[in-house]
Amino acid sequence: MARRVKTRKHNKTILLVVEGETEQIYFSQMKSYERLAGITVVPKLAKRSSPVHIMKEAIKANDDAIYDYIWCVFDRDSITATKPTNFDEVYEQAKAKGIHFAESLPCFEVWFLMHYVLPSKYYTSSISVENALCHHLKGYCKETQWLRKTDIYGILKQYQPVAINNARKIDATNIETPDPDATFSKVYALIESILEKN
Numbered sequence: 001m002a003r004r005v006k007t008r009k010h011n012k013t014i015l016l017v018v019e020g021e022t023e024q025i026y027f028s029q030m031k032s033y034e035r036l037a038g039i040t041v042v043p044k045l046a047k048r049s050s051p052v053h054i055m056k057e058a059i060k061a062n063d064d065a066i067y068d069y070i071w072c073v074f075d076r077d078s079i080t081a082t083k084p085t086n087f088d089e090v091y092e093q094a095k096a097k098g099i100h101f102a103e104s105l106p107c108f109e110v111w112f113l114m115h116y117v118l119p120s121k122y123y124t125s126s127i128s129v130e131n132a133l134c135h136h137l138k139g140y141c142k143e144t145q146w147l148r149k150t151d152i153y154g155i156l157k158q159y160q161p162v163a164i165n166n167a168r169k170i171d172a173t174n175i176e177t178p179d180p181d182a183t184f185s186k187v188y189a190l191i192e193s194i195l196e197k198n
Contacts, residue, residue: 012197015057015067016043016102018192019051019074021144023108027073027155030194039197042067052084053096062097066193070099077106077126083101102190109133111187112140112152114166115159123183164188 027043036113046054051074058169059072065103072094094101104110107126113119116136123129134140141147158165167188174182 004083006046011038011040011140012043012069013040013067014071014194015058015061015072016041016070016071017046017054017061019046019049019054019108020108021045022142022147025144025147026046026108026153029151030191033151033153033157034195036194039073041194049074050084051079052087052090055090055099058099059090059094059097062094062099071102071193072099073102073108073187074192075105075126076103086175100190100193102185102187104185104187105181108185108187109140109142111163111167111185111194112156112186113115114163114185115156116162118166118169119183121179121182129183135197160191 016027024043024045026149054072054074058072062070065147106123107129109129113133169183
């Protein structure tokens with residue numbers, strides 16, 4: 001009788017190429033908080049914070065074939081203000097390679113705000129979002145030291161279903177009546193993707 005050979009399950013790897021330290025800290029905290037089994041999440045701070053450079057780093061990582069999944073996490077406020085001429089081309093190239101996007105307009109903090117309220121349709125700047133967030137998350141500060149000592153993921157975790165629901169509502173509204181300036185965040189899709197693979 002042939003011996004049954006045990007095969008080790010492949011540990012799935014997810015690379016997140018992120019724009020700033022806020023995102024990197026949040027996803028690092030998520031990693032330790034969720035105790036993800038069978039998944040390695042790597043939140044990597046991009047060398048340059050522009051969306052085009054983030055996507056180019058993701059494309060290079062994809063070509064190196066080290067990761068099972070790659071996500072780009074960036075703010076769209078800089079694109080809305082002055083869209084780089086090659087943005088659409090690089091975006092389509094990344095999509096064609098199976099790279100995913102967790103974009104927010106105007107900024108990542110919209111995702112945090114969604115844990116408490118359905119955001120206003122238009123936030124003109126990241127400062128306006130941060131001010132709104134401070135009404136719910138007292139003392140919120142984008143400074144690295146504050147973010148590192150605050151368990152931001154743990155604080156928001158209990159409200160995560162609310163945030164996902166709010167993000168989906170905004171998505172549905174934007175599909176019905178497309179508006180390139182309307183506030184949104186696709187971070188919920190990334191969160192769901194990580195948790196589903198767990």
